Amino acid sequence: MPFNIQKIRNDFPILSRKVNGYPLVYLDNAATSQKPQQVIDCIVDYYSNYNANIHRGVHTLSQEATDAYEVARHKIQTHFNAKEAYEIIFTAGTTHGINLVANGFSEILEKGDEIIVSAMEHHSNIVPWQMLCEKTGAILKVIPMNEEGSLVIEEYEKLLSNKVKLVFVNHISNALGTINPIAEIIEKAHKVGAAALIDGAQSCSHIKPDLQKLDVDFYVTSAHKMCGPTGVGILYMKEKWGNRLPPYQGGGEMIAEVTFEKTTYAGLPHKFEAGTPNICGGIAFGAAIDYLNAIGFEAIEKHENELLKYATEQLLEIEGLKIYGTGPDKTSVVSFNIEGIHPYDIGTIVDKLGIAVRTGHHCAQPIMDFYKIPGTVRASFAFYNTLEEVDALVNAVKKAKMMLS
CATH class of the missing domain: 3.40.640.10 (Type I PLP-dependent aspartate aminotransferase-like (Major domain))
Known part of the structure; x- marks a missing residue:
């Protein structure tokens, strides 16, 4: 079927709820995905x-x-x-x-x-x-x-x-x-x-x-x-x-x-x-x-790659932000830190703005030890996420940086 992002989002009841007074932006899909009404x-x-x-x-x-x-x-x-x-x-x-x-x-x-x-x-x-x-x-x-x-x-x-x-x-x-x-x-x-x-x-x-x-x-x-x-x-x-x-x-x-x-x-x-x-x-x-x-994995991959590209470009415009995992073959995960700020603090602030990301070592502590960091902020996208939600993430990270710097 044609890839219709709004129709797809309507299949997921949880995406219509609010968190802390803000529309939920769920970017923790690498931990678990949300469930459509059909399931x-x-x-x-x-x-x-x-x-x-x-x-x-x-x-x-x-x-x-x-x-x-x-x-x-x-x-x-x-x-x-x-x-x-x-x-x-x-x-x-x-x-x-x-x-x-x-x-x-x-x-x-x-x-x-x-x-x-x-x-x-x-x-x-x-x-x-x-x-x-x-x-x-x-x-x-x-x-x-x-x-x-x-x-x-x-x-x-x-x-x-x-x-x-x-x-x-x-x-x-x-x-x-x-x-x-x-x-x-x-x-x-x-x-x-x-x-x-x-x-x-x-x-x-x-x-x-x-x-x-x-x-x-x-x-x-x-x-x-x-x-x-x-x-x-x-x-x-x-x-x-x-x-x-x-x-x-x-x-x-x-x-x-x-x-x-x-x-x-x-x-x-x-x-x-x-x-x-x-x-x-x-x-x-x-x-x-x-x-x-029914959605189709080609359509899923295409949409998620667009999200990944856009999120990467927008986040890298934030001064002091570094992305970990920059290889040529990637899926829709952006793992990052801002210089001088603990990832947990960023995650806490963006949550107050309704945005769900994961912070920590993501049960992959040897990776964090390799980079000599305590953990990262991880935004992981799914096919039901939107470019507007990426914008919300970027704005929230900018606000967190301003408050924590």
């Missing part, structure tokens, strides 16, 4: 009309809920171009998916094996691997980044050897907006026999990854950054790894047969989906996928 209606419809547990009941409500949940799985498979629907595992979110994989590899890695992460990872893609190394004796190595906020691929190549078993990189940096060259990173990992996991939490609201084309082994993301609900996400796992890795949790649904002597496990995806899942969340995730595809 909200889907959630209400589930609990109002066919709430039941799935996969276990012969009654009508259970069958309806099961069908809706599995239809959502197929929608997600199609959207990401996974080869099989059973390679899509529902999780509680990106962090859950990463820990699921880390737990599985704890049974595979040996002392002296190596795993690689990048210098611009979210804590959820650092801490699980540190825990894994402590448990197995594996060695963690880091792809360095440069001043513009891009990974140094030449140094990545030097880290690769037949000792490397796993490579983990985010698709897009949540703190800088940098789009990493994941196709190249995956291909180079495979050449030395290593598996590759991509953290897509920040990318999937902006671009549409083709998992078969990427030939990635694992890909994780969360619904709540894609206009869906919190508490649900997916882990794409190539079938060969799904058959090899042990279950993450034991319980109902993930079994084939249970006796007191021995339990055998179900096949994919149920092997990794123990217990009652977030049924409504999975169904609503499917509704969010439908909504985003």
